[in-house]
Amino acid sequence: MSYLKSFQKLEMDSDWLLRFFTLIPAVFILLAGAAAIWMYLFVMSLLPDSKPIVPVAGLIGEVTVCRDINGAPAIYGENSDDVAAVLGYVMAQDRLWQMDYLRRTGHGRLSEIFGYEALNGDHLMRTLRNGRRFEAPADPAERKWLERFVFGVNRYINLHLAKLPVEFSLLEYRPEPFTIADVQAILFALAVESSAAIRIDPVAAQLLTRFGKDKTLAFLAPDFAAPDPIVVPQLTGMELKGALFSQGAAAHPFFPGLRGGYAWSVGRTKTRAGRAMLGCSVYQTFSAPGFWYKAAITAKNFEVSGAFIPGTPYALVGANQHLSWACVLSPVDDADLFVEVLDSDEPTVYWKIDRWKKIAAHSETYQLRGGGSETRSIISTATGPLVTTVTDKAALSLRWAGAEGLGLSGALYKLNRSLNHKELQAGLKDLVNPCMSVVWAGEEGSFGGVNAGKLPVRCAGSDGLIPMPAWTGVHDWQGFLNFADTPVYRNTSSGVALVGGSRPGGSDNPVFMGSFWDDEARRQRLLELLSNTTEHSKESFQAIQNDTYSPSAALLTPVLVTTLGSKVKGKEADVLKMLAAWDYRLNKDSTAAAVFTLWYRALERGLTRRALGAEISVPGLDEAARARFVQTTVESLDDPERTEIFRKALTSGLTEGGSFMGDSIKRWKLGDMRSLRLNHPLASRSRFLESLYNVGPVSLNGGWDAINYADSVGPYRREITEGVTLKEVKEMTDPPQGYGVSSLGSSAHFFSSNYKDQIGLWLGGRLTRDPMFGHEPGRSATNTVLFKPTTAPKFSMGPQ
Numbered sequence: 027m028s029y030l031k032s033f034q035k036l037e038m039d040s041d042w043l044l045r046f047f048t049l050i051p052a053v054f055i056l057l058a059g060a061a062a063i064w065m066y067l068f069v070m071s072l073l074p075d076s077k078p079i080v081p082v083a084g085l086i087g088e089v090t091v092c093r094d095i096n097g098a099p100a101i102y103g104e105n106s107d108d109v110a111a112v113l114g115y116v117m118a119q120d121r122l123w124q125m126d127y128l129r130r131t132g133h134g135r136l137s138e139i140f141g142y143e144a145l146n147g148d149h150l151m152r153t154l155r156n157g158r159r160f161e162a163p164a165d166p167a168e169r170k171w172l173e174r175f176v177f178g179v180n181r182y183i184n185l186h187l188a189k190l191p192v193e194f195s196l197l198e199y200r201p202e203p204f205t206i207a208d209v210q211a212i213l214f215a216l217a218v219e220s221s222a223a224i225r226i227d228p229v230a231a232q233l234l235t236r237f238g239k240d241k242t243l244a245f246l247a248p249d250f251a252a253p254d255p256i257v258v259p260q261l262t263g264m265e266l267k268g269a270l271f272s273q274g275a276a277a278h279p280f281f282p283g284l285r286g287g288y289a290w291s292v293g294r295t296k297t298r299a300g301r302a303m304l305g306c307s308v309y310q311t312f313s314a315p316g317f318w319y320k321a322a323i324t325a326k327n328f329e330v331s332g333a334f335i336p337g338t339p340y341a342l343v344g345a346n347q348h349l350s351w352a353c354v355l356s357p358v359d360d361a362d363l364f365v366e367v368l369d370s371d372e373p374t375v376y377w378k379i380d381r382w383k384k385i386a387a388h389s390e391t392y393q394l395r396g397g398g399s400e401t402r403s404i405i406s407t408a409t410g411p412l413v414t415t416v417t418d419k420a421a422l423s424l425r426w427a428g429a430e431g432l433g434l435s436g437a438l439y440k441l442n443r444s445l446n447h448k449e450l451q452a453g454l455k456d457l458v459n460p461c462m463s464v465v466w467a468g469e470e471g472s473f474g475g476v477n478a479g480k481l482p483v484r485c486a487g488s489d490g491l492i493p494m495p496a497w498t499g500v501h502d503w504q505g506f507l508n509f510a511d512t513p514v515y516r517n518t519s520s521g522v523a524l525v526g527g528s529r530p531g532g533s534d535n536p537v538f539m540g541s542f543w544d545d546e547a548r549r550q551r552l553l554e555l556l557s558n559t560t561e562h563s564k565e566s567f568q569a570i571q572n573d574t575y576s577p578s579a580a581l582l583t584p585v586l587v588t589t590l591g592s593k594v595k596g597k598e599a600d601v602l603k604m605l606a607a608w609d610y611r612l613n614k615d616s617t618a619a620a621v622f623t624l625w626y627r628a629l630e631r632g633l634t635r636r637a638l639g640a641e642i643s644v645p646g647l648d649e650a651a652r653a654r655f656v657q658t659t660v661e662s663l664d665d666p667e668r669t670e671i672f673r674k675a676l677t678s679g680l681t682e683g684g685s686f687m688g689d690s691i692k693r694w695k696l697g698d699m700r701s702l703r704l705n706h707p708l709a710s711r712s713r714f715l716e717s718l719y720n721v722g723p724v725s726l727n728g729g730w731d732a733i734n735y736a737d738s739v740g741p742y743r744r745e746i747t748e749g750v751t752l753k754e755v756k757e758m759t760d761p762p763q764g765y766g767v768s769s770l771g772s773s774a775h776f777f778s779s780n781y782k783d784q785i786g787l788w789l790g791g792r793l794t795r796d797p798m799f800g801h802e803p804g805r806s807a808t809n810t811v812l813f814k815p816t817t818a819p820k821f822s823m824g825p826q
Contacts, residue, residue, distance in 0.1 A: 092807035097780030114178025132211025219283030288526030316770030350756035359540025428459030463525035474516035547577030612729030614697030624679030697725025764796035
């Protein structure tokens, strides 16, 4: 009997244990769900509110802000001082942490919030600034505009100290007041991260120390016809370590540096509406949150609609009632490395021409997240700061055109207020760096394109790639050439003006401006599409922006098919038939595009190994340089060697494709072999943050030499890192109309409906209407807020 009771008790205990262990997962699920709901409500509580009336001390009159379906604000006020302040307020409302991140990048202060991992990037930024202060502009009107903008940013910060973006809580700090110097710091960082020379010259120097002059030039500049450059013996075997050589392809991988692009305008005779138009595609590194901030401003004495640089009150692409404009980076060579001779490995003097001169040195202290600090020295010669450590009494210094001032803030301020092309050109004359190519379309039907910025004048024999000796003085820069003196295209007989990545004036232009230009074939493709349409419209410009035709594929595919022809069998023969029928478009659903890309990448690796004697990965090298190397080398191959190299590349490419897409080639798609993930600076800190902030992976159309640009990195280049982040069309109708799309959305708050709402439109190549000035407030608005002045300020503004 006792045995039966014991058995029954054990059975009851087992039932309770089963129920208990069944209950544990349910409790964890409930707790996880409650935590998720709490976090969602917490983060949603931090989103900008949309009160119908916002009192703001310091305004002169009332200002109305109407947001469209994309969250982009249209700002209406009586005077420009008020709309500048409200622009700062609403930009901070949408992008405050991003603005703080960008200004910290320019100041070299990211290590304060990210720790030691950001220290090298901070040191590089301060090295390039080399102790210079960010000064307020001398022009009183421009200074007032900036003062009112940062006033609005700080009003938002002070009114929302208890409701800051969640990034500040995650990183456990509060934003400092914004200043005019912060605006200048953002523009400085943009110039640094956009410099092709600062990215590519270190690559050239590293190749040179490893492979020598002949192989390096054969790889980097196979068609460059400058006199034979000098290579100083100190470079041979030099160990390149230091600020510029510890970053890989970029100092700050999440700062979206400009990579070029194209902008064009057409006259009234080439448009359906009988008015001038312009379009552009801006090439840039990808990141999250989205970079471009769309806004429109209307005041009694000023109006503009455009894509603004976050943290600044300037539209790089925009329009007012009289003129529209679009700026794209021109990839000129704006920096050079020089070899310095020093007195020791811990130098106090350096040799210049005929004597020893005293080194200029100062220290920079970096505060690190979590406490502690690190102090590093910045050493400079008359040429520029040293960017490598000293080895055997030698080091490399950098001369950069933007080191002594950019002129970018003043140029953009005047550009945004230009009423005709003469004012536009006059406003751009003080721009130093970065060099820009700019198109315009005017209300009276004028159209054209100009260049702006300063180019270094180099000594004869300098190719801008090989470091020159600094100690002789012979190779010093001889001043600057005004980029605006290069050809201007205005009201051309063809009805088309086009500026962008190709050399201004074409290959016949005798002025040396660098060797980083795009392949001319992309420019010719653009001209063909622009010229072949007689009545352009938003739709025709949109089709041009979405063009995925690959000039490299059109050039090389027939050579591949002809070269191998009957010499291959089986699947190789099948893919050649597929390629022979291909239209050379790099679309994500194309099998032929996938096969060609696999073959082309394998071909490039094989030709690199042939040229350098080693298979290497070259981060930071632009795709145009790679394409020139491949095409020039293919043209030099004789038939037997070409056949063998092509066959090996095809076999290697197909093997690689099969390793991750399966054996059935018919199922391969270009979109399956490369993807884009838009990464946020915080995402690398945890998988959870990655799931919240990062966008993707997504597949997209386009390629490295298509108008719809998309480039990738890594040995097999499966991760897309650069592409078109902004597409814009402006029609100078009455009133002007604007259409565009950017890669993500208007908000930097990841739980906002406008964080990534444009990605579908962007992937589909569709444009949406931009917020425009001059419309009646409230028209088509999804949200309207009235900013009202108050009689007395309630908060301290902090330093301005």
